[in-house]
Amino acid sequence: MIAYIVRRLLYGVLILIGVNIFTFLLFFAVNTPDDMARLAIGGRRVSADAIEQWKIQHGYDKPLFLNAEAEGTRKFTDTIFYERSVPLLKLDFGLSDAGRDISYEISQRIGPSLALAIPTFVLGLWASITFSLLLVYFRATWLDFWGVVVCVVMLSISALFYIIAGQYLFSKLLRLAPYSGFSEGLDMIRFLALPVLVALLAKLGPEARFYRTLFLEEAGKDYVRTARAKGLPERIVLFRHVFRNALLPILTSTVAVIPLLFMGSLIAESFFGIPGLGSYTIDAINAQDFSIVRAMVFLGSVLYIIGLLLTDISYTLADPRVRLE
Amino acid sequence: MRHVRTWLIVIIAIVVILLLAAGWRSGIFSRPINSPYPAGASATNTLFTAFTQRSPKYLDPASSYSSDETPYTYNIYQPPYGYHYLKRPYELVPRAAAEVVAPVYLDADGNVLPSDAPGEMVAESIYDIPIKKGIMFQPHPAFARDENGDYIYHDLSPEDLKGIRSIPDFKHTGTRELTAHDYVYQIRRLASPRIVSPIYAQMSNYIVGLQEYGNFLRELDARLREEGRAHEWLDLRQYPFEGAQAIDDHTLRIRIKGKYPQFKYWLAMTFFAPMPWEAERFYSQPGMAERNLSLNVWPVGTGPYMMVENLPNRRMVLQRNPYFNSETYPCEGSPGDEAAGLLADCGRPLPFIDRAVFSIEKESVPLQGKFLQGYYDVPQIERGDYGVAFRVAAEDSPEKAALYAERGLQLPATVEQTIWYLGFNWLDPVVGKGDTPEQAERNRKLRQALSIAVDWEQYVAIFEANQAQVAYGPIPPGVAGHVEGIEGINPVVYDVVDGRPRRKSLEEARRLMVEAGYPDGRDAQTGEPLVLHFDAMGGATGARPQFDWMQRQFAKLGIQLEIRSTDYNRFQDKMRSGVAQIFMWGWVADYPDAENFLFLLYGPNSKAAVDGENAANYVNEEFDELFRQMRDLEDGPQKNAIIARMIRIVQEDAPWMFGYFPASGGAYQQWVGNARPSEMVRNTLPYLKIDTGLRERKIHEWNQPVWWPLGLILLLVLLLVWPAIRLIRQRERAVALDEEHS
Secondary structure (H helix, E strand, C coil): CHHHHHHHHHHHHHHHHHHHHHHHHHHHHHCCHHHHHHHHHCCCCCCHHHHHHHHHHHCCCCCCCCCCCCCCCHHHHCCHHHHHCHHHHHCCCCECCCCCEHHHHHHHHHHHHHHHHHHHHHHHHHHHHHHHHHHHHCCCCHHHHHHHHHHHHHHHCCHHHHHHHHHHHHHHHCCCCCCCCCCCHHHHHHHHHHHHHHHHHHHHHHHHHHHHHHHHHHHCCHHHHHHHHCCCCHHHHHHHHHHHHCHHHHHHHHHCCHHHHHHCCHHHHHHHCCCCHHHHHHHHHHCCCHHHHHHHHHHHHHHHHHHHHHHHHHHHHHCCCCCCC | CHHHHHHHHHHHHHHHHHHHHHHHHHCHHHCCCCCCCCCCHHHCCEEEEEECCCCCCCCCCCCCCCHHHHHHHHHHCCCCEEECCCCCCCCEEECCECCCCCCEEECCCCCEECCCCCHHHCCEEEEEEEECCCCECCCEHHHCECCCCCECCCCCCHHHHCCCCCHHHCCCCECCECCHHHHHHHHHHCCCCCCCCCCHHHHHCCECCHHHHHHHHHHHHHHHHHCCCCCCCCCHHHCCCCCEEEEECCEEEEEEECCCCCHHHHCCCHHHCCCCHHHHHHHCCCCCHHHCCCCCCCCCCCCCEEEEEEECCCEEEEEECCCCCCCECCCCCCCCCCCCCCCCCCCCECCCCCEEEEEECCCHHHHHHHHHCCCCCCCCCCCCHHHHHHHHHHHHCHHHHHHHHHHCCECCEEECCEEEEEEECCCCCCCCCCCCHHHHHHHHHHHHHHHHHCCHHHHHHHHCCCCEEECCCCCCCCCCCCCCCHHHCCCCCEEEECCEEEECCHHHHHHHHHHHCCHHHECCCCCCECEEEEEECCCCCCCHHHHHHHHHHHHCCCCEEEEEECCHHHHHHHHHHCCCCEEEEEEECCCCCCHHHHHHHCHHHEHHHHCCCECCCCCCHHHHHHHHHHCCCCCCHHHHHHHHHHHHHHHHHCCEEEEEEEEEECCECCCEECCCCCCCCCCCHHHCEECHHHHHHHHHHHCCCCCHHHHHHHHHHHHHHHHHHHHHHHHHHCCCCCHHHC
């Protein structure tokens, strides 16, 4: 297993290099340093000199990949790609184009992102699994039928609707939760209650329906019939036998997501004013701040690689028959 | 066992009910719980407002030029001048300066000229500006000294900055008096290649020696970069610069090339705010930038407020500068101000509010919701469109009108110095200048026909909800040169009927089309339909209804209008390269002077030629000559006469359809006093006051929580869960066969 993990990590490094190059190419295919300068300086009275000076001060006056005017290795090192993207491989995010420390800002924003994402994830998982197990328990009854109908309706509705409806109902009409905002300490609970509830409802439909399918498939197997024949109560059959064996596909979809919890939720953070990494990324895209964009893409890739690796490892824990070769 | 469990459930239920009842009696459940602020915040003398999208990018006065930065920069910094808070048209008043001075004009030999000397005789204008004595900088670690008088924080290493992430983290602060040297230092900074000031190019045309000083600094910076010393602090005081000097500690001298009467307005902008060298020295130290310690995050000024908290894209807090004492509330205003109670605080020292908290709101729904709940005193201080939006909503919906009336919202209206116009590219062969006199005449007739056909009154009614004034010329109301009423209409586009302007008929427009060589929208010679192109900035999906409307306007004359919409970057590229044919753009005045609008049509300002602001690349020799005369004149009848002639020229030539002047306004809670919206007066915060008692009461009244739906939901859940539990128990007790069938 150790050899497998090491091999996967090495593959991951190659993937990260590729992601780095691809992000760089994509970004500069649609944005030129002149565009970035104009946006950074502002739209009015921007002179050619101001653009040039901005590029010089921020290191964007160099060629993208190859500096034909330099000599030796400086042909490659005296370029925007080398100075901006290569340091990422040693996790040096540097400063944003606005001059702010990216690593520090990430460290400040991870907390609020996790404060929203972890309860959403844990409660969402618990609610979806419980609800789907209940549907399985009452399969082929009116409870199951209407439960599935509710799931289909819920998954058909956009998450944006839940946000707007949630704010309308709980913030405007009932005045039980603030519209938006964030605070530190225990006070954050009243700011997170509504976004967590909204996220939970948005995920419940699709996840419960998916888990129900998994559990039903397990519930039809011979060992389950044997357990029932032995006289075990149905809840023991479901929670102790069916649930555990249906865990593998659940792990596939959930463990890979865990590292991405750090990246935050774009929409929820915008609507609820939560200063997390999701809004940090979208702000950088709008401001064409390449330094932040490439840092967040890189970070997301690292976390995704870790997530997939954790998924593989968790298989061996959930199913002793699985070996990583 | 089952009995024990049942009793346990009953006991827990009773305890919960008793706790709820006790809570109800104590009033806990009737207190607002939806406040986004800590308990008791609304009782403090604090203004709560919002900023949208993101934190301001630049708070360094040499770089700051965006309107979202002005609530901070204009309340932290003190330029020499400002605008009178109440008087309209806008009037310059001294802020840090002791008075608004008139320049002294010198000829090429250094002789003093009279104040009405023609511009061509003036070689140099000298501004000797007296600075008020006793103005102190805000407390800041850059000024902190030890008992020996040495600066405590001017020799820091990155290790010394461990644990420090904001200015309040520094233990010691200091202050000193503002001097004229600080203004000189700031003017020097405009030329610094390390700051990239957007007005450097403009000011280097006017301030004596600034261009040369800037060139020197660029060479010096390049040399330092090559030596690997790019991060060394450049002490700008060391290098000679003659355009700005401190005659003494309280007299600032600025030397301007030629005659430039509009320069006084630049002195009301933060580009000319004072900058202490100590602050720049302090922030230039290694490790500062990495900790977000810079002038763009923690400005240093002498204004009524100072930054005490700056969480990027989250919250900013301004607090009263304890040393500020140089400005008072005005005792004069515009007609009606006294009756409105706006002069009640005459002579009182500013500011009235102790703190201002700016919170991020990316979406309009929570922003407006929290404003209506009382949690924002003003939606956004620098934006005038909220007041407009509320007024439009009230006009459209009686329920909303009733709600706003019940909440006592103040929604004052104004018209700002802004114009939206539709331009024809002078370089285009079809709609532009034309290569021959005959072609020029035909193109002019085409532009005039289109100016008649495009119904801007309808546009304002549909897309601006009547919250705009149709423009007859390029000068907005409130600026000298604008003519109200019938005398100011565009006679090319309007007739006067029964004393009111009426747009000329489509028949007139079609007649012009025939003279232009396009009867019924077809080329008279080739018979081909006339196809024109509208280059827009809305992107693929933006502003679709406006585009459709525009196409229908052109279709009235049989013209096909193709829309070429791109994102803003590509749009600007097209404008710079001069390939756009017809476009729509806006301009917000830097200062309330006709020159700041007429220069948008001045030939040498061509965008395609020199990346200037003349986006239509319009050229007219008579107009350009009049512009050169006009810009050197002080406001008065002579200047107005020239402006009138210039407006007449562009109305005839029609390089623009003049579009409209958008309305503006503010939205304030009933407890906000001295509210007067303005986009030109950017330091409005010190003039506002808050009735905190009224705010507390109203917030409490408007935000009573509604609990019964939660009880109803709980009941519904129990009604669903209970039968499910019973069903589970029945199933588990069921046997395969009952006794009867066994």
